[in-house]
Amino acid sequence: MALGHEQLYAGYLGEDVDASLEAEDAIRIRIHDDHGELLSSSWRLGCIDFCLFQAQAGVDVTPYRPHRTLHGFSVGLCVAGSVTVAQDGRRAELEPGDFTFYGIERPFQISAEDNHDFLVMRVPLYRIGLEPGAMDALKALKISSSTVSASILASTLTTIAAHQRDLSTSAQLHYADALCSMVQAVVAEAQPDDVNTQHLTLFNRMARWIEDRIRDENLTSERVAAAHHVSPRHVRAIFASNGTQVSTFVKERRLELARRDLSNPDLSHLSISQIAQQHGFCEPSIFSRGFRLQYGDTPSGYRKSNTRLLNNNASSTPTGPVLVNR
Known part of the structure; x- marks a missing residue:
């Protein structure tokens, strides 16, 4: 079995983000297979940043360093394969169509044992209307398509990941507003x-x-x-x-x-x-x-x-x- 290799990435969330280890999105990726390939594509819709990771191997991902300044939170959607997201003592084991929330202000781990596609969406807090503490109960909580709101968000994200290059600039901005409303609906249904x-x-x-x-x-x-x-x-x-x-x-x-x-x-x-x-x-x-x-x-x-x-x-x-x- 190959020992794998480690890479450091930054600048994958945000068009103008500083692509250095001081960037908020800087992560450490250990690819299990020395010959495993990791592909990615990043884009922005309005105020929302996306990155789709497609790995032909298992991976372990951790932040290079947690950032205390919290400007937003991430939605992680499993598009293919199986992915686990862990934070604050909880683990969300995701299958295709499942997603979870996690933050960059505290340590987290994203792992997969085999080939997988994983979509990351970064949403500014101010667009959702949440106090930072309101997300604590939802971090690393598996959210499946069992509710209408979650099903709509997951299917919309999957479609956007496949066809975002076909969206006109005007349509992109409208979808950004719609996605913020969808996230609000999911959060509202998931919380007491x-x-x-x-x-x-x-x-x-x-x-x-x-x-x-x-x-x-x-x-x-x-x-x-x-x-x-x-x-x-x-x-x-x-x-x-x-x-x-x-x-x-x-x-x-x-x-x-x-x-x-x-x-x-x-x-x-x-x-x-x-x-x-x-x-x-x-x-x-x-x-x-x-x-x-x-x-x-x-x-x-x-x-x-x-x-x-x-x-x-x-x-x-x-x-x-x-x-x-x-």
Whole structure:
């Protein structure tokens, strides 16, 4: 039996993530067979990052180092073969169609004894409306298609993994929103009612209140607090527990909606400044600077690249994880 070999990977979750061992997604992979092949492809739909690993051998995967800063959580879906995910003393033994949640802020292990396909989806916490502690009961918990919500999410992820390159840029953004809602539904069904009420309801109510008024001026903690009969300090604490702030949440959602419009060929007649103004950015320079910081490109550059992709009837080329030399 071959002794296998070990590799270090980083940069497989996120278009602009630092591909070094300091990256949040840096992992250590031990491939059981010296001749075993590990293939991967990465892509992004809106705010959600994906990586599909296809291994012609058994593997053991651990984080290079856990990160205390929690920006999101991962959904691990077994597409083919059998995969085990372990964290915090629990083990989820997954068969095709099964999935589980796990976090990067604590040690975890992903293992398989033989050939397998495993899809990883990283979701930002702020898009789901969860406090970090609300995920503890679901980590390394096997979720099968026994519930309607889980079945819908698993089948959608499987389809996206097979056909994500065929999705137009505009469709990708819509699917990102839909996937966030599907994850919310799965979490709501998997947790007791009292946990749902405690961890989901208030933040979701506030986030949806903001979404309904996303083009309004002065969406501040004070306005959110007044609308929900709580103190501004309490509002700031709730958003902080979800890894964001009211101002940051508003800006990121406006930028995401503006990015969707910039990639929509039906809105090509609108200028960039018109789209920016429609989403609450009165100063073009502020919009351009914020867009570049969030997406790594200027609004004009992003629009041109997406127009070129649509004209070529192709989406972004998937990339794989970066092998990091120790």
